[in-house]
Amino acid sequence: MDSNSVEATRIRQEIDSLKSKKLNIEQQISSLEAQLHQLELNSNTASSLSNGNLGNSNGLSPDMIYRYSRHLLLPSFGVQGQANLLKSSVLVIGAGGLGSPALLYLAACGVGRIGIVDHDIVELNNLQRQIIHTEAYIGKSKVESAADACRSINSSTQIVEHKEAFRTSNALEIVSKYDVVVDATDNAPSRYMINDCCVVLGKPLVSGAALGLEGQLTVYNYNGGPCYRCLFPTPPPTNACQRCADSGVLGVVPGVIGCLQALEAIKVASLVGEPLSGRMLLLDAVSGRFRNVKLRGRSLQCEACGDHAVLTRQTFLDFDYEKFTQTPLSPGPLKLNLLSVDARISSTEYSEKVTEGETHVLVDVRPAHHYKIVSLPNSINIPLSTLEDRLPEISASLEKEAKKDSLDSGSSASLFVICRRGNDSQRAVELLHKLGFSSAKDIIGGLESWAHNVDPKFPTY
Template identity: 65%
Template structure:
């Protein structure tokens, strides 16, 4: 039995080695193919090809015959499209000659990229600077467990190529920023915003206005989603609707508030649909209208939004915002929020004397020092995971439930052999709400209250690696 086990382990190791070599070879082949096709496109007749075609060369398998008829393979692959009277050969021809950029390979970008690839878009660009994480997979259906820890763009591009090897997929393994956005976006006919943060939304919209590109914008949070088409057929840009960013407290992300996995899937499918409608001139795109989706009630509403604003600082008649201004603009400072949820701003509201590190708190627990641990996260967060012996009073209800804290402190004092009054240590998810709670407690006379720096996230990193991070 031991020999069989060792043999199996050897085979598994060898298999993994060969897979890694194949992956590297595939990557090199794709790179060389792209370079070769780009060179061929640049050396040919550029007048008929167009700028997007030069930037995004297509593979021969997705092309047309010299007389603009569809190849036999394309007729077979896209036959269900061709049977639609309002789409037909002309719709497929336009789609197969188009180039669409998807910014974000997450919950929204996954179905967008999958459907555009499957439907036969000529060139599909994908931009994302993040890696695949396990907690992405419930909603980011383009990725597989095997890609956890690897680039999202690589994972998404590989999946798209597996679905349709005849299309060109261009990978951008970095975050879109003002310094690189213009060069990337200008190569594409249509842009799909599949991101989830405020500064990036403003940046993408401004970029599309400057380059005169239609923008398919979607959002999903919790059980709700929305969708519209900006800067197309007289529709407004993002800044027309929101000239000033909302307060930071009003800006929520999936990483903070959660999202049901299928909700971005629904919105992402609709984004792919709108992109196809815009590029093929089929149907009535959501220009000047916004779709609102409520998953819990299964309701979809379409509301009218105003036309482009004549006084918009970006797309208005007298706008002086240039490409040079765009490249210098600080979108994070403008919105007071980060582009990445990996860099959540950390508050600094308390003096050092009112704060302790997770390691210091662990030491006082080990020493048996009488105290009370107050967890101020919402109740449903507390149900996910908590430190033993902690008491939960959500920050939103803290002032009205101070009597519960007083009762618990008295019980802790009565159970202790020490004459020293027990201290209160406050913890939250990341160390921001706990500081606010300590401020409230100090104002209400609980002067011993101290904040645990970094919250449960730091607790998992510094003290208990088995504590679940969510």
Template identity: 65%
Template sequence: MEAIAGELARLRAEREELDSRIRLLESQLDATPPASALPAGEGDVGTAGARGGTAACPIRRGNGFTPTDMIHRYSRHLLLPDFGVEGQRKLSQSSILVVGAGGLGSPVALYLAACGVGCLGIVDGDDVELNNLHRQIIHKEAYVGQSKVKSAADACREINSSIKVVEHRHTLKPFNALEIVTKYDIVVDATDNLPTRYMISDCCVLLNKPLISGAALGLEGQLTVYHHNGSPCYRCLFPNPPPVAACQRCSDSGVLGVVPGVIGCLQALEAIKVATDVGEPLSGRMLLFDALSARIRIVKIRGSSSVCMVCGENSVFTQEEFQKFDYETFTQSPMSDKSAPSLDLLPESARVTCKDYKRLIDNGESHILLDVRPTHHFQIASVSQSLNIPLSVLEEKLHMLEISLKETMDASTLNKLPSIYVICRRGNDSQIAVQLLREKGFLSAKDIIGGLQSWAQDVDPDFPVY
């Protein structure tokens, strides 16, 4: 009986403590005046500069939600002993910027909105495309062709109209990054290119903001928290950018839709942990995810580098230098895959346009069309009567080309070697292939400028672009 009485006393004490915490939360909600809704859209960059909000981005309690409503909405959070009222309060007073509204940014933004972050900023300069939808789950078909930020912000407001969502409908660049990032407590890097990763990290160091950084490509992903609790910045780990050939994007190599979803969910979790001081963030550690084997590994990474040019002890990297720094030149890669540079390796005499090649077909000229894309690309779509020998194995399989040339010449009424026209996806690999072929004696080889993308644009609008 004494044990039962003791247990009852303990439970009553816990209930009284919980009731007290709920009353505290109610009083805090009542004491917070409703904020006027700021207009969202281009130029709306007001955000919270410190947890608790500022006049630029006040924490909104709009649409008639009462304190009782808010407790009911977040009741499953409040029931968690390790999170509870205090964790929810801190989250509701925090401001988080999500850079990128794509595969990673979609789950990040949705979960931060649903969980009740006080102010959610979303920055992205792109529009929604049909090939985004398999992984960028925040967007709907109806938004194809519209701003990603508008689409993402509307989705977040539909989930939780009590939070403030700020739209930044432009690409984050050195000239505007400081102004935007300075108004948020935490930054989530949900981008997919190297120069932007360096830029966001440098900006967060200069403004002393924690950075939740994730990446997903193919069937793998990774995640860490930079510049927080002694953890390194991105430059500490990678003072020099990797070779261009090692920097792939999902637009080149592909990505299984659920993989950025997994990493994005984990980024949202880390952002919430940092915002609320709950748990142990991935500071000084990196999570590695392998989708095929369903394995997650966490490895320790080295601490901040004392000689880092941005966060090191003797760093002289200033905000003025940051705004002038050319990240694309530094990494030798573009911030947008839409501005990916085209190679220029061949003289004009070794190249033809897609329209020129179409006229050649229409005239019935005997020739070989060599497609040097990887085999799995060739299986997606190809031009009729093309021969597929991937660039990676072209040199060792030249005999296949020789056989095809002989067969074509035998079938032709003309007693001359047929010309070779080389095509790829975008017109870069085909130039490399033509260089190789000419060096090996195939002097009639010519590049088709712009590859299959130009073919779809200039010749056959029904040809699938991927």
């Protein structure tokens, strides 16, 4: 090994060592900040009492009494509920559609310390539902945006920023600092990981979900109630794990569920009311109906919290949640790879064929309501769900194009398939190959690739 290689290796090792030290220092700072905040709360309360400016012994300063007066007037919440809330800490994992309203209300209502975990940035298409962010923060950290919004509402609440992805490597360290955890994520591996982390540390978990025009909410691992694995020991099939980025969501639906998550977290933290442990609240936004259903109790066979549970700190650290769920932790959309190279072409290659005037038929297999949003010129819309029933239509279109170009007998037009991101188009090409259309090709990356690589002005959604 030459001297340059040796020096490069030394530098890399030094960098790794410094990064490790940096992480430890950041964790120590976070822990000390939490201790300092608690000491300041205790000190402020003691000072107020000693100065005799309260008129009573409830531990609330005049500013607190005025700020939270509507809470204090509630017989079922009152001084004790507010005092409990001021001493509590809540961690919100995800500053998106669910996390936005949850964070705003937790800050406004007086939770003593709030942690925010997210590694994403604010994008324009977030603002339809993620109301904690503004246009001014587009391209900036979601955690910074959410933290500033919370501080603007209540400067007396301590906000801790965790600008990092939530992983097994940092989960135990982060969650251990909080009393209650709010799961505001939208993917299967995160749900299992957050649940298991909460079970290991004995933390109550407020779990919400929203998709399309429906939402649900429950509290796991609380007062002997079930955990997430009790109800779902086996993850759902990959094709059943839909995300808002793929299936859509009406902005106000996660808003409603997020508000209710804040409510449940406040009930748990303040020791007031009856949290949704062992029950699930279901929202049907179309009809405006809520249903409250009873859940199965804690499973004695549960691998996480059962009588013979195998979950420990070490098994948690070693567990591969992406492999377990067959779903990526990344918030990005699903990207399949089902076809061989010769059954696919890039959007750029397809653009060149259009420019050269190659005779072809372009089938767009997105649902009809997607096709109405935007489409490529001269494409025909045959949704994947109806593809097998409309094969004659494809054959007729191919014959029509071939005759239009006066091709020699025996020749045919090319067949290309496109969708939004290149997943359904691959499924369609697989089916077409089985049904005799062996020359059909998928356009890699779909319309998003077209907008990125061919026409930057083409709308994306």
